Amino acid sequence: MRPDWIGSADRFSPWPQARVVVAGLGSSGFAAADALLELGAHVVVLDDSDKQETAERAQVLEVLGAEVRLGTGSTAQLPAGTDLVVTSPGWRPSTPLLAQAALAGVPVYGEVELAWRLQHPDRTPAWLAITGTNGKTTTTQMLESMLQAAGLRAVACGNIGKPVMETVLDPEPYDVLAVELSSFQLHWSNSLAMHSAAVLNVEQDHLEWYPSMAEYAADKARIYERVTHSCVYNVADSNTERMVEEAEVTEGARAIGFTLGVPGLSMLGVVDDLLVDRAFVAQRKDSALELASVSDVQPFAPHNVANALAAAALARSYGVPATAVRDGLRNLHLGGHRIQTVATVDGVRYVDDSKATNPHAALSSLRAFESVVWVAGGQAKGTEFDDLVAAVAPRLRGVVLLGVDRHVIGAALARHAPDVPVEVLDSSDTGVMEQVVATAARMARPGDTVLLAPGCASKDMWPDYAARGDDFTRAAKALEQA
Structure with missing residues (x-):
């Protein structure tokens, strides 16, 4: 019989009574299993993968007392007597194991x-x-840097960095966490109560996972539930403001907007090339506090300024002084593949934004440049490109398409930018990136930007977006050195 405390379990629950299935043995699954074993739970770990990294994690957990089943078919059946399932974030509710748990009433x-x-x-x-x-990742890293500049023990975690479980159980406690959360992670959460939270934007993505945009947005909106201090929303995205209005927050929580324009009351925004706060100042009705200069945001692009304002809103909600917002932006060193200039050849700039893995991200990147040879394609994840192409058609010198869903973008270009030259490369070999860069170079003119902003995921050809960006960078540098 399932323990009656499972639905409201906490650290002090009688875990030795519970049989817990951990579905998936990635870094988050390992951290969850490790913590449950420490509390005395009977843990069964399931993963269809038996690759070396998974097997090594399994060996450690078996030594600690877990039962581990690896290999194809391991996750097909929910083990008898399961009281709780802890799932990897990317698993769909329709996955047989999770569907069986739902049918059996297992949390x-x-x-x-x-x-x-x-x-x-x-x-x-x-x-x-x-x-x-x-x-998300850029904003989370900005927030982490601001918090650390204020002298706080802070770390970025969640969808980046360390698993949250590992972070909260660190023997040396943190003051504050900068937590990046994907819609998948939020889908499988039901009691989180953040100090403050932000939804940066909501656009088409992961429609291979969600039946509809409405369900995708609903999972994003979960982040605002039970917030105790500040719900930060994007003034330019009415969906995010509506999420705040509909959220069941803790009494006294405030709605805080961020905008690239002059901020209204209870907003952060931009005035005369300065990032300013008109939300967390005593005289906000008639004044604003300078936080930083727009030039402190690197790499510069309008959407990165918006990210900086969102991070600043969260930092200020926690009491971080204005100087720490400025210093955090100045001290920040972002990871690669985010609007990164990697070469300049004959007056043409080559920019790697391989992290732009959906149409909205690609649109933000394309809008940062006046004349572009666009390198695009990969796994479209059920998204559409018509609005993107219609918006940027006047900026396009040419387009180079590759990847499994190249025809999706090609069709949008034919409908909305029929006069733009398009080269389609059919190879599925990662070595095609040299041909991509060479083709783009022939299309470009001095003053143009050759921009890798694929608008698609990469795993049809590369292990991840970083590998795709690395290949683009190598090809562009080779051209530069030729």
């Missing part, structure tokens, strides 16, 4: 939900959380 948590429940009550850090279709 399903994500690793983030479990981490929230297993925190030490005497050393619980504040959670400042970020989600959105695009900009």
Whole structure:
């Protein structure tokens, strides 16, 4: 019989009574299983993969007392007597194991939900959380840098960095967490209560996972539920403001907007090339506080300024001084593949934005340049490109398409930019990137930008977006050195 406390489990629940299935043995699954074993739960770990990294994690967990089943078919059946399932974030509810759990009334948590429940009550850090279709990682890194510039022990975690479970159980407690959350992680969470949270934007993405945009947006909106201090929304995206209006927040929580324009009351925005705060200042009715210069945001692009304002809103909600916002932006060193200039050849700039893995991200990137040879294609994930192409057609010198869904973008170009030259490369070999760059170079003119902003995921050809960006960078540098 399932323990009656499972639905409201916390750190002090009688875990030795529970049989918990951990579905998936990635980094978050390993952290969840490790924590549950420490609390005395009977843990069964399932993963269809038996690659070396998975097997090594399995070996460690078996030594600690877990039962581990690896290899094809391991996740096909929910083990008898399961009281709780902790799932990897990317698993769809329709996955047989999770569907069986739902049918049997077995609760399903994500690793983030479990981490929230297993925190030490005497050393619980504040959670400042970020989600959105695009900009999550950049904004989370900006926030982490601002918090650290204020002298706080802070770390970025969740969808980037360390698993949240590992972070909250760190022997040296953190003051505050900058938590990036994907829609998948939010889907499997039901009791999170953030100090403050932001939804940066909501655009088409992951429609191979969600039956509709409405369900995708609903999972994003979960981040605002039970917020205690500030719900940060994007003034330019009415969907995010509506999410705040509909959220069941803690009494006293505020709605805080961010905008690239002059901020209204309870907003952060831009005035005369300055990032300013008109939300967390005593005289906000008739004044604003300077936080930083637009030039402090690197790499510069309008959407990165918006990311900086969102991060600043979360930092200020936690009491971070204005100087730390400025210093955090100046000290920040982002990872590669985000609007990164990698070569300049004959007056043509080559820019790697391989991180632009959906149409909205690609649109933001394309809008940063006046005349572009666009390199695009990969796994479209059920998204459409008509609005993007219609918006940027006047900027396009030419387009080079590759990847499994290249025809999706090609069809949008034919409908909305029929006069733009398009080269389609049919190869599925990653070595095609040299041909991509050579083709783009022939199309470009001095003053143009050859921009890798694929608008698609990469795993049809590359292990991840970073590998795709690395190949583009190598090809562009080779051209530069020729």
